[in-house]
Amino acid sequence: MRIRVNLTMRNEAKMMKRLLTLLVALMLAGPVTAQNGPLRLTITDGVIEPITFAAPMFQAENAEATQVANDLNRLVAQDLSGTGLFREIPANAFISQVSSFSQPVQFADWRAINAQALVIGAVAVNGGQLTVKFRLYDVFSGQELGGGLQFAGTTDGWRRMGHKVADAVYSRITGEGGYFDSRVVYVAESGPKDNRQMRLGIMDFDGANVQYLTDSSSIVLAPRFSPNGDRVLYTSYESGFPRINVLNVATVGRQQLQTAPGEMAFSPRFSRDGGSVIYSLSNGGNTDIFRSDLSSGQYVRLTSAPSIETAPSLSPDGSQIVFESDRSGTQQLYIMSANGGEARRISFGEGRYGTPVWSPRGDLVAFTKQNAGRFHIGVMRTDGSEERLLTASFLDEGPTWSPNGRVIMFSRETQGESGTTSLYSVDISGRNLKAVPVQGGASDPSWGPLQP
Amino acid sequence: MQTPGTYISATGHIVLIGWLVLGWGFDTEPLKFDAMDVSVISGEEFEQMVAASTPEPGSAEPTAPALPVIDDTPPPPPVEEQPAETAPPPDPVDQPVEELPPPPPPAPLLTEATDEPPVAPTEPAAPPPSPNIDVNEPPAPTQADRIASSPSTPPPPDTQIDDVVREEVVPDETAPAEVVTEEVTPTAPEETAPEIAIEDETPSGLVETSLRPVVRPNRPAPPAEEPATPTQTAETPDVEPTTPANEPSDDAVAAALAAALAADAPSAPAVEAGPPMTGSERDSFRVSVNRCWNVDPGSVASRVTVEVGFELDRSGKVVGQPRLISAQGDQSAADTAFEAARRAILRCQSGGYQLPADKYDQWKDVVITFDPSGMRLR
Numbered sequence: 001m002r003i004r005v006n007l008t009m010r011n012e013a014k015m016m017k018r019l020l021t022l023l024v025a026l027m028l029a030g031p032v033t034a035q036n037g038p039l040r041l042t043i044t045d046g047v048i049e050p051i052t053f054a055a056p057m058f059q060a061e062n063a064e065a066t067q068v069a070n071d072l073n074r075l076v077a078q079d080l081s082g083t084g085l086f087r088e089i090p091a092n093a094f095i096s097q098v099s100s101f102s103q104p105v106q107f108a109d110w111r112a113i114n115a116q117a118l119v120i121g122a123v124a125v126n127g128g129q130l131t132v133k134f135r136l137y138d139v140f141s142g143q144e145l146g147g148g149l150q151f152a153g154t155t156d157g158w159r160r161m162g163h164k165v166a167d168a169v170y171s172r173i174t175g176e177g178g179y180f181d182s183r184v185v186y187v188a189e190s191g192p193k194d195n196r197q198m199r200l201g202i203m204d205f206d207g208a209n210v211q212y213l214t215d216s217s218s219i220v221l222a223p224r225f226s227p228n229g230d231r232v233l234y235t236s237y238e239s240g241f242p243r244i245n246v247l248n249v250a251t252v253g254r255q256q257l258q259t260a261p262g263e264m265a266f267s268p269r270f271s272r273d274g275g276s277v278i279y280s281l282s283n284g285g286n287t288d289i290f291r292s293d294l295s296s297g298q299y300v301r302l303t304s305a306p307s308i309e310t311a312p313s314l315s316p317d318g319s320q321i322v323f324e325s326d327r328s329g330t331q332q333l334y335i336m337s338a339n340g341g342e343a344r345r346i347s348f349g350e351g352r353y354g355t356p357v358w359s360p361r362g363d364l365v366a367f368t369k370q371n372a373g374r375f376h377i378g379v380m381r382t383d384g385s386e387e388r389l390l391t392a393s394f395l396d397e398g399p400t401w402s403p404n405g406r407v408i409m410f411s412r413e414t415q416g417e418s419g420t421t422s423l424y425s426v427d428i429s430g431r432n433l434k435a436v437p438v439q440g441g442a443s444d445p446s447w448g449p450l451q452p
Numbered sequence: 453m454q455t456p457g458t459y460i461s462a463t464g465h466i467v468l469i470g471w472l473v474l475g476w477g478f479d480t481e482p483l484k485f486d487a488m489d490v491s492v493i494s495g496e497e498f499e500q501m502v503a504a505s506t507p508e509p510g511s512a513e514p515t516a517p518a519l520p521v522i523d524d525t526p527p528p529p530p531v532e533e534q535p536a537e538t539a540p541p542p543d544p545v546d547q548p549v550e551e552l553p554p555p556p557p558p559a560p561l562l563t564e565a566t567d568e569p570p571v572a573p574t575e576p577a578a579p580p581p582s583p584n585i586d587v588n589e590p591p592a593p594t595q596a597d598r599i600a601s602s603p604s605t606p607p608p609p610d611t612q613i614d615d616v617v618r619e620e621v622v623p624d625e626t627a628p629a630e631v632v633t634e635e636v637t638p639t640a641p642e643e644t645a646p647e648i649a650i651e652d653e654t655p656s657g658l659v660e661t662s663l664r665p666v667v668r669p670n671r672p673a674p675p676a677e678e679p680a681t682p683t684q685t686a687e688t689p690d691v692e693p694t695t696p697a698n699e700p701s702d703d704a705v706a707a708a709l710a711a712a713l714a715a716d717a718p719s720a721p722a723v724e725a726g727p728p729m730t731g732s733e734r735d736s737f738r739v740s741v742n743r744c745w746n747v748d749p750g751s752v753a754s755r756v757t758v759e760v761g762f763e764l765d766r767s768g769k770v771v772g773q774p775r776l777i778s779a780q781g782d783q784s785a786a787d788t789a790f791e792a793a794r795r796a797i798l799r800c801q802s803g804g805y806q807l808p809a810d811k812y813d814q815w816k817d818v819v820i821t822f823d824p825s826g827m828r829l830r
Contacts, residue, residue, distance in 0.1 A: 038761065038817030039729070041738050044826050046745035046796070048599035085748060087597070116795060138791070140798040141773060174751055175788030361752070386828070406750060429750040 058121035075162035084432025189441035258297035346384035361405030745796035768804030
């Protein structure tokens with residue numbers, strides 16, 4: 001036996017050598033003709049890893065600013081590291097310290113510790129006024145990325161200032177918008193599953209600054225931010241029946257939405273201009289998609305099929321709607337024009353697809369998928385290709401996009417009577433799944449836009 | 453009594469008896485017997501024979517039979533020596549197999565040779581490279597920070613995660629990276645996974661993942677440069693690949709091939725650029741750059757293919773700044789894609805790329821195409 005194995009190995013080696021010879025012949029022949037031109041190479045295999053950055057302590061320009069400079073620096077670093085796209089190099093590895101905001105940067109010192117980006121900042125506090133300025137450097141090319149930037153605000157709003165700095169750093173390095181200075185509206189839950197208290201909560205994207213918009217006297221469901229973040233749509237059982245309400249975030253005043261006549265209206269979303277609402281309406285056992293104008297109350301029927309059409313979501317340019325329908329027998333995703341008409345099916349995998357949400361970037365659709373007894377949050381391109389499941393658990397649902405279309409937040413419920421619901425976020429590459437730190441149970445998140 | 457039954461009975465009995473009687477004759481299986489030769493003799497002959505064999509009584513004194521000599525010495529026990537001779541047990545049956553020459557060491561795979569850089573000898577032992585992972589049967593994936601084509605195991609707990617391991621491979625060990633840590637702490641490459649894993653993907657042991665649908669080609673692949681060249685070589689045989697006398701001898705196949713090519717080609721004045729770069733030289737250059745090329749698969753920039761040109765000095769260091777030659781794909785992210793490519797080129801040079809000095813003319817100008825299309829669905 002052993003002898004035979006040796007023989008096959010020798011044969012393989014021979015084959016390999018022949019292949020190698022062929023390969024080398026090709027490689028050798030290449031430069032012969034390209035001798036006068038540049039050396040040409042094609043690289044297809046990179047790595048996927050966090051970009052390293054160094055954020056030395058921000059300079060406090062007066063004594064009052066020492067504490068807030070420290071806090072801001074940590075918040076910026078935490079925001080960036082929390083994306084999973086960046087990794088901070090700890091301060092004890094630094095070779096040179098930054099002693100002044102305007103001092104030229106010793107790039108060699110930062111290259112030596114392999115920092116790819118460098119953030120330096122300065123903070124000044126005058127009474128309640130807070131001023132933050134920062135510069136960002138690409139260490140290996142020795143260039144500054146963008147110019148220096150300065151933000152002014154109040155000391156109370158220091159977290160927003162920190163998020164703004166982090167957003168600017170993020171967008172300069174990745175070339176895409178940030179999402180740190182944004183808020184999330186969600187359903188705060190408490191109590192056991194059979195007697196759950198629900199109220200609308202609003203918080204920063206990282207779980208800080210929680211406020212409540214309603215009390216827990218009645219069931220509230222499915223809050224949705226308006227495109228500019230000033231209003232929230234939600235479904236309330238205040239009157240005993242599910243009704244869609246529009247709530248003003250600043251004044252907490254609310255009014256009921258005028259919908260088309262029907263038994264039950266649900267899964268509302270604002271149009272991209274905020275002037276109308278698309279929703280599904282159930283009437284006589286059939287569910288279809290409608291659009292209502294907020295100011296005039298006029299409505300348009302967008303689908304008319306005997307099957308159930310629900311969960312509409314508009315494309316960023318407002319021209320198309322993605323929705324779920326069981327017209328093929330199982331729940332699948334379809335895309336149609338924003339004014340109704342012929343729908344085109346985009347999901348073809350196994351299992352059931354639901355609650356599609358169009359990415360603000362426009363290139364992807366996030367969805368909930370149920371297959372073989374498990375729930376997944378996934379993304380696919382708008383033609384249905386490149387489907388990628390990002391999570392898997394007992395119950396994942398309600399995906400919502402970050403303002404830059406890079407991160408998805410969703411709610412995850414654990415099994416059993418004492419199961420709890422909490423919010424999670426995941427990068428659309430499937431990395432960096434983590435819980436959003438919220439007090440108590442939370443579900444049905446809706447991620448708002450970047451704040452002005 | 454003369455009933456038909458009697459006839460039938462009688463006939464049956466006769467047939468049966470006849471068969472039995474004749475059957476003995478038909479028996480094809482004779483019983484075993486010994487034949488013996490006999491001869492017929494008469495009564496007289498018999499008596500003569502008997503008389504000849506019987507001794508005459510009284511013709512001779514009966515002599516006492518000789519007493520046997522009784523020997524008291526016990527006979528030598530030959531049986532006891534027998535086991536002594538057979539005492540050493542015969543050698544194991546598989547002995548001849550062991551005498552065969554040991555199997556030759558398996559030939560190193562090409563992928564391992566190109567993907568894993570040699571580790572500096574002074575370093576403490578790095579974690580052994582993980583075995584080649586079969587694509588069809590991936591192990592339980594782990595969530596790793598770093599995703600690369602060559603997966604590595606989690607480093608031992610004492611080691612310090614260090615990106616700059618490759619710098620220590622460079623001959624001049626006084627690289628600035630050494631200055632950072634006064635004493636040499638063990639470093640190892642960061643844990644690397646071959647693909648992005650979904651956490652808690654199969655907690656119950658069931659197969660619960662769904663197959664990734666086949667990706668539609670979204671854009672034509674960039675034209676391959678390499679395969680087109682062999683035909684051109686045939687058309688222009690006068691460009692001479694010079695003898696590989698000063699080539700690194702480790703690539704024996706390449707050397708033999710270059711020799712064969714040189715023999716075929718007509719003699720021409722030697723090109724100053726030196727012999728053409730070998731496949732392994734180009735490969736090692738490519739690998740040293742793609743180790744630093746960080747692709748963010750979720751970004752728009754991962755849909756942009758950029759072509760970046762730069763110049764190298766004789767020590768292999770980049771002169772000036774890399775420049776963007778062309779970008780294909782989403783133009784809004786071309787700058788980001790270019791910046792990532794530029795970072796890869798500048799970060800990985802660390803003391804100069806290792807390129808054969810005698811072929812400087814060939815790698816003075818370099819154009820690298822960074823194509824992330826294969827990285828998006830990692």
